[in-house]
Amino acid sequence: MGKQTVLYDTHVASGARMVDFGGWDMPVNYGSQIEEHHAVRRDAGMFDVSHMTVLDLEGANTREFLGKLLANDVGKLRVPGKALYSCMLNEQGGVIDDLIVYFLRDDWFRMVVNAATHDKDLDWITEQAQAFDVMINERDLAMIAVQGPNARSKAVQALPAEAREAALALKPFTALKYGGFFIARTGYTGEDGFEIMLPPAQAADFWKSLHAQGVVPCGLGARDTLRLEAAMNLYGQDMDERVSPLEAGLDWTVAWDPAERVFIGRYALEAQRDVGIKRKLVGLLLEEPGVMRSHQKVIAEGAGEGEITSGTFSPTLQHSIALARVPVNTAGNVQVDIRGKLCKARVVKPPFVRNGKVLIK
Amino acid sequence: MSKVLPDLSYTKTHEWVKSATDGSVTIGITDHAQEALGDIVFVEVPQQGRKLAAGEAFAVVESVKAASDIYSPVAGEVMESNSQLTDSPEKINADAYGSWIVRLKPANPAELKALLDAKAYEQVLKDEK
Numbered sequence: 059m060g061k062q063t064v065l066y067d068t069h070v071a072s073g074a075r076m077v078d079f080g081g082w083d084m085p086v087n088y089g090s091q092i093e094e095h096h097a098v099r100r101d102a103g104m105f106d107v108s109h110m111t112v113l114d115l116e117g118a119n120t121r122e123f124l125g126k127l128l129a130n131d132v133g134k135l136r137v138p139g140k141a142l143y144s145c146m147l148n149e150q151g152g153v154i155d156d157l158i159v160y161f162l163r164d165d166w167f168r169m170v171v172n173a174a175t176h177d178k179d180l181d182w183i184t185e186q187a188q189a190f191d192v193m194i195n196e197r198d199l200a201m202i203a204v205q206g207p208n209a210r211s212k213a214v215q216a217l218p219a220e221a222r223e224a225a226l227a228l229k230p231f232t233a234l235k236y237g238g239f240f241i242a243r244t245g246y247t248g249e250d251g252f253e254i255m256l257p258p259a260q261a262a263d264f265w266k267s268l269h270a271q272g273v274v275p276c277g278l279g280a281r282d283t284l285r286l287e288a289a290m291n292l293y294g295q296d297m298d299e300r301v302s303p304l305e306a307g308l309d310w311t312v313a314w315d316p317a318e319r320v321f322i323g324r325y326a327l328e329a330q331r332d333v334g335i336k337r338k339l340v341g342l343l344l345e346e347p348g349v350m351r352s353h354q355k356v357i358a359e360g361a362g363e364g365e366i367t368s369g370t371f372s373p374t375l376q377h378s379i380a381l382a383r384v385p386v387n388t389a390g391n392v393q394v395d396i397r398g399k400l401c402k403a404r405v406v407k408p409p410f411v412r413n414g415k416v417l418i419k
Numbered sequence: 420m421s422k423v424l425p426d427l428s429y430t431k432t433h434e435w436v437k438s439a440t441d442g443s444v445t446i447g448i449t450d451h452a453q454e455a456l457g458d459i460v461f462v463e464v465p466q467q468g469r470k471l472a473a474g475e476a477f478a479v480v481e482s483v484k485a486a487s488d489i490y491s492p493v494a495g496e497v498m499e500s501n502s503q504l505t506d507s508p509e510k511i512n513a514d515a516y517g518s519w520i521v522r523l524k525p526a527n528p529a530e531l532k533a534l535l536d537a538k539a540y541e542q543v544l545k546d547e548k
Contacts, residue, residue, distance in 0.1 A: 075457075086457075086484070087457055090457075090458055090512075091457050091458050091483050091484070092458045092460075092483060279457065279483060279484055283483060347461055347463075347505070348461055348463070348481070349460065349461055349481045349486065351485075351486065370483060371460040371461070371481070371483050373483070397479070397486070
């Protein structure tokens with residue numbers, strides 16, 4: 059028996075298939091996973107993501123601390139509510155976790171990290187924070203992601219009336235606090251929407267009123283196909299401590315400037331950048347029937363071998379897609395070893411789908 | 420609760436077997452299996468004439484979530500594969516017992532007697548819970 063979110067009974071009552079995910083019993087699908095996927099691409103779906111870890115970092119030195127802890131630069135966050143995606147690296151430049159950090163006040167930042175990495179993240183952050191006198195408080199909050207082209211207009215109907223206007227006015231990658239609610243215009247599907255944190259005691263009612271607005275409950279299964287179509291990395295699959303952000307398609311999240319900001323892992327990344335990376339993360343489109351899966355071997359003629367990090371059937375493209383780590387000079391066509399059979403796949407530039415539109419040719 | 424039909428034979432690995440009057444059998448996956456797999460998006464079927472040992476993996480059913488091998492309940496030769504499933508794999512989700520994957524000519528019809536009946540298969544499902 060794993061840990062349960064406050065919405066566990068709600069999921070079971072609505073017929074969800076529950077599976078273990080990073081030690082949590084989570085809904086993988088309620089009915090058809092493909093229909094849940096389409097609901098998010100075409101209308102609005104919701105995900106219980108209360109298993110994720112919410113950390114509040116408080117103290118006068120918090121900004122300085124995060125400047126050391128994160129590869130992206132919290133110096134970019136000047137307006138309260140602004141969010142930033144970043145990797146947290148070890149000294150070797152390997153990814154300990156990826157996260158979103160919100161700037162709330164000069165002495166208060168909020169961070170959302172992965173559930174499966176909860177313990178090692180807390181250990182690492184606590185250890186690094188000691189020199190900065192920053193307090194780390196883990197918050198007990200429920201979190202519901204509402205995603206899709208109609209997600210925001212439907213979700214605000216379930217919010218307190220006084221919060222609606224401000225919530226609708228949120229720019230992408232910003233957040234606001236209203237009473238016990240923390241509303242962020244962020245997500246992990248490639249669609250517009252909100253991620254909403256709220257007191258656990260209110261979560262079941264909020265879920266039900268979202269449902270009443272026509273927001274479709276979606277499981278982790280659809281979340282995975284949606285994020286993969288949007289080419290958003292999954293920690294533990296597309297990158298981990300043995301992989302640097304440069305080898306995981308996350309160069310854009312590394313803030314090299316200002317040069318004097320010495321974040322953890324900076325020197326290792328600089329060395330890697332100067333020598334040139336040997337592996338890169340690419341998108342693959344399977345050109346024959348079948349489904350690519352993680353850990354399958356990729357053979358790039360003349361370049362060497364690589365591996366699928368995430369693979370699935372894309373409900374939007376009606377075709378198998380994947381992310382793969384391959385030798386840096388891989389291009390054009392490759393072969394994927396699908397259970398002993400070599401299948402043809404094409405290297406494409408991710409993302410595959412964003413905002414309901416197919417982006418690859 | 421997933422459906423179990425009274426007049427079919429079953430395996431512990433969630434295949435169903437239906438005997439025809441000509442001595443051939445059709446094989447598919449059970450309602451429980453399709454439900455556990457979720458949306459099925461690809462079925463790889465065996466070539467006609469392929470000889471299968473009992474317990475040999477002869478087909479692959481892939482859902483969005485995972486790939487699953489299908490095992491031959493008995494030894495025999497593949498007479499025919501259901502090519503409809505290549506184009507419309509989701510038929511298995513809609514009607515698992517109406518969607519046979521292969522028609523097999525059993526090498527030793529006596530092997531069929533060792534398969535589970537509906538009652539025994541229902542017990543397998545209960546025990547898995």
